[in-house]
Amino acid sequence: MGIISVTRENFDQLTRGDKPLxxxxxxxxxxxxxxxxxxxxxxxxxxEGQLVVGAMNIDDEEALxxxxxxxxxxxxxxxxxxxxxxxxxxxxxxxxxxxxxNQELPAPQQEDEHLYDMVVIGGGPAGYTAALYGARAGLDxxxxxxxxxxxxxxxTTQIDNYPGFEExxxxxxxGMKLQAGAQRFGAQTLIAEVQSVQLDAPVKVLHTSQGxxxxxxxxxxxxxxxxxLGLEGEEALTGRGVSYCAACDGMFFKxxxxxxxxxxxxxxxxxxxxxxxxxxxILIHRRDQLRxxxxxxxxxxxxxxxxxxxxxxxxxxxxxxxxxxxxxxxxVYTGEERTLEVDGLFVSIGRxxxxxxxQGQVPMDKGGYLIADETTRTALPGVYAAGDVRTKPLRxxxxxxxxxxxxxxxxxxxxxxxx
Ligand SMILES: Cc1cc2nc3c(=O)[nH]c(=O)nc-3n(C[C@H](O)[C@H](O)[C@H](O)COP(=O)(O)OP(=O)(O)OC[C@H]3O[C@@H](n4cnc5c(N)ncnc54)[C@H](O)[C@@H]3O)c2cc1C
Numbered sequence: 001m002g003i004i005s006v007t008r009e010n011f012d013q014l015t016r017g018d019k020p021l022x023x024x025x026x027x028x029x030x031x032x033x034x035x036x037x038x039x040x041x042x043x044x045x046x047x048e049g050q051l052v053v054g055a056m057n058i059d060d061e062e063a064l065x066x067x068x069x070x071x072x073x074x075x076x077x078x079x080x081x082x083x084x085x086x087x088x089x090x091x092x093x094x095x096x097x098x099x100x101x102n103q104e105l106p107a108p109q110q111e112d113e114h115l116y117d118m119v120v121i122g123g124g125p126a127g128y129t130a131a132l133y134g135a136r137a138g139l140d141x142x143x144x145x146x147x148x149x150x151x152x153x154x155x156t157t158q159i160d161n162y163p164g165f166e167e168x169x170x171x172x173x174x175g176m177k178l179q180a181g182a183q184r185f186g187a188q189t190l191i192a193e194v195q196s197v198q199l200d201a202p203v204k205v206l207h208t209s210q211g212x213x214x215x216x217x218x219x220x221x222x223x224x225x226x227x228x229l230g231l232e233g234e235e236a237l238t239g240r241g242v243s244y245c246a247a248c249d250g251m252f253f254k255x256x257x258x259x260x261x262x263x264x265x266x267x268x269x270x271x272x273x274x275x276x277x278x279x280x281x282i283l284i285h286r287r288d289q290l291r292x293x294x295x296x297x298x299x300x301x302x303x304x305x306x307x308x309x310x311x312x313x314x315x316x317x318x319x320x321x322x323x324x325x326x327x328x329x330x331x332v333y334t335g336e337e338r339t340l341e342v343d344g345l346f347v348s349i350g351r352x353x354x355x356x357x358x359q360g361q362v363p364m365d366k367g368g369y370l371i372a373d374e375t376t377r378t379a380l381p382g383v384y385a386a387g388d389v390r391t392k393p394l395r396x397x398x399x400x401x402x403x404x405x406x407x408x409x410x411x412x413x414x415x416x417x418x419x
Contacts (some may be wrong), residue, residue: 003044006054008064014054015079016122022047022101024055025065025075027391031155032090032248033074034172038148038330039094042191043101050105071250071323072239078104089239091145095209118411119206119215121194122354126387127221127395128178134219142210142215143182146193151223152351152388153253155245162397164225165414174397194222198363199383202418216418217382217411220370221404224351224388224395228342229261233317241324242317246270250277258344259284259327261314267348268292268300273306274346275303282340284309286332295322304309306385312394317345324331337406353389376407382414 006014006023010244014021024040026033038068058065058073068077068084076097077087118134120127123145132142135201153171160168192210199218206213226244228234232243243249246260258278260271263285273282276377283300288310290297300306308377309329315337316328326341353368363371363379370385373377374392377387386403388395 001044001048001052004052004054004319006056008061011056011064012082013225014052015068016082016407018086019050019052020078020080020105021052021054023077024053025058025068025070025073025077026055027073027251028216029056030073030248031157031172032245032370035148035150035154036091039091039097039146039191041243042094043097046351047105050169051101051310070290072249076100076305080104083268084398093193093209094191095146095195098209114214115203115280116140116160116213116215117143117415118142118217118219118393118408119368120219120221121206122177122221122223122387123147123149123176123179123189124221124223124387124400125153126223126389126400126404126407127219128175128182129401130190130219130221130384131182131187132178132388132409133180133408134411137408139411139415141182141187142213142308143179143189143208144192144194145211146191146209148175148191149189151177155247157247159397168193172261194357195362197357199358199380202382202383204319217384217409217414218383218405219376219386219411220355220362220389221386221400221407222354222389222398224353226347227349227352228236229314229317229347231314231317233319234273235308236272236322237319237324240322241343242345242347243300244347246273246348248272248345249346252276253344255279257341258346259309259342260346260348261285263287263290263292265296266350269294270346270348271306272296272299272303275306279305281306282309282314282342283307284327284329284340286311286313291374296360311413314345316411320373320408326342338397350387357382373408375410376403382411382418385411 078085085113118141119142129181192208196207198205257280258280271283312329315330318326369391372385372390376384384407386402386407
């Protein structure tokens with residue numbers, strides 16, 4: 001049946017229908033909504049007959065989405081008999097949508113007895129380049145991606161430093177192109193989250209949200225994720241005032257007072273984005289100057305709605321009625337604490353490798369990056385680490401795609417020794 005467009009005209013009929021309705025509130029400007037699209041489409045197929053899946057554009061249906069308390073997109077709401085059963089904001093993976101649904105509906109499961117030549121974990125630039133090279137070399141190749149193609153770059157609408165695009169390119173579009181290029185040679189994609197792995201035997205076993213997958217080689221291309229502050233209540237307030245992506249959520253803070261935490265390039269870029277939307281932006285940094293490159297300094301100094309809180313650390317998130325309403329700041333030298341009232345807090349303190357899954361199996365450095373050189377070989381035979389997950393000096397799209405290609409060369413050499 002696919003995804004139905006839901007408007008105020010058909011809303012009542014669909015929410016009161018005999019099947020539950022999973023309704024995604026989205027907006028054309030929401031970059032994360034685009035990333036979630038593939039996962040929601042797969043959910044619609046997977047749960048066909050059990051569930052109706054719809055999407056509502058909140059810009060077209062402002063009054064209705066406001067009346068339902070939508071404060072952030074994407075929000076997924078499950079309705080039955082005219083009632084809201086539950087909702088989830090910004091689900092990080094298809095598996096997260098499934099586990100949200102499975103609290104209310106029985107889960108459909110799949111089992112795959114097939115033995116692949118190569119399974120790639122992660123559908124970012126490293127993963128889809130490995131899939132392209134693998135499939136083109138005749139390897140039976142599967143990509144396991146928890147959300148949608150593109151990885152981190154899918155969050156940005158303008159990439160200017162990936163060669164071959166003289167006008168720059170939208171990150172989501174580039175992700176789709178990388179996926180299509182790999183599919184052209186037969187690489188398959190399964191939208192599934194890898195939840196645990198056994199990588200030390202010749203047949204590698206991956207436990208995923210869609211069942212067990214087996215492969216002769218594995219390319220780990222799980223990339224990186226945003227770092228959180230680690231403060232009490234942070235998870236609960238995410239989507240309720242706390243955000244990790246100004247490009248995605250800045251629109252919700254139009255005319256409001258927001259703070260950005262961090263001092264690197266991403267904090268500087270987020271602060272600049274927000275000066276164009278918010279009434280007031282406060283940049284909080286624990287040092288007395290930014291680490292961000294010089295190119296950001298002048299525009300930040302010139303923004304008349306931006307101020308700095310130097311030598312300050314956020315020590316507490318202040319909540320009222322389930323929303324963030326301020327933070328406690330501590331002066332790193334004097335220890336003095338003060339309250340800063342804000343409607344939103346954007347956390348831009350860098351990224352951490354998505355490698356928890358591999359702890360105790362694949363050797364890592366102190367920062368949690370998988371130890372591999374430019375051949376991408378890890379200490380485990382048949383297991384490769386490509387892109388942002390591995391130890392390397394520069395984490396960019398060009399270096400990620402280079403790793404994807406190198407991983408396949410190493411995997412092919414390994415497979416030749418196995419047959
Ligand atoms: C906002 C932003 C803007 C950027 N702009 C630029 C730029 O202009 N130029 C540039 O060169 N670089 C840019 N970068 C950096 C660039 O995006 C990364 O270096 C690059 O995406 C790394 O690619 P990757 O394939 O190694 O990992 P990622 O892109 O992180 O992809 C990893 C993928 O693995 C998936 N995954 C993770 N864990 C699992 C699991 N357990 N199961 C299944 N799937 C999983 C994730 O969903 C993700 O899709 C930007 C990054 C961000 C965040």
